[in-house]
Amino acid sequence: MKRQKRDKLTRAHAKGYQAGISGRSKEICPFQTSDTRSEWLGGYREAMEDRQLGVVVR
Numbered sequence: 001m002k003r004q005k006r007d008k009l010t011r012a013h014a015k016g017y018q019a020g021i022s023g024r025s026k027e028i029c030p031f032q033t034s035d036t037r038s039e040w041l042g043g044y045r046e047a048m049e050d051r052q053l054g055v056v057v058r
Contacts, residue, residue, distance in 0.1 A: 009039045016040035020047025021056055 012031055016039065019028065026044050031037040050056050 008036060012036040012039040013043035016043030017047045018043075020044040021051065023051075 016029070019026075019040075020043065026041060029037055029040050029044075031040050047056070
């Protein structure tokens with residue numbers, strides 16, 4: 001059975017979240033198109049909120 005690839009926007013969001021959790025800069029966003037870049041930054045912002053609230057413990 002073939003595995004389906006995840007949606008690119010979902011993947012971009014997840015990668016942005018991971019970058020935010022690890023404390024990396026938002027300037028390292030690897031995406032150039034506006035839709036995927038927007039999703040990546042959305043994940044990044046969500047991770048930064050979670051870090052401030054103390055949801056994530058490193």
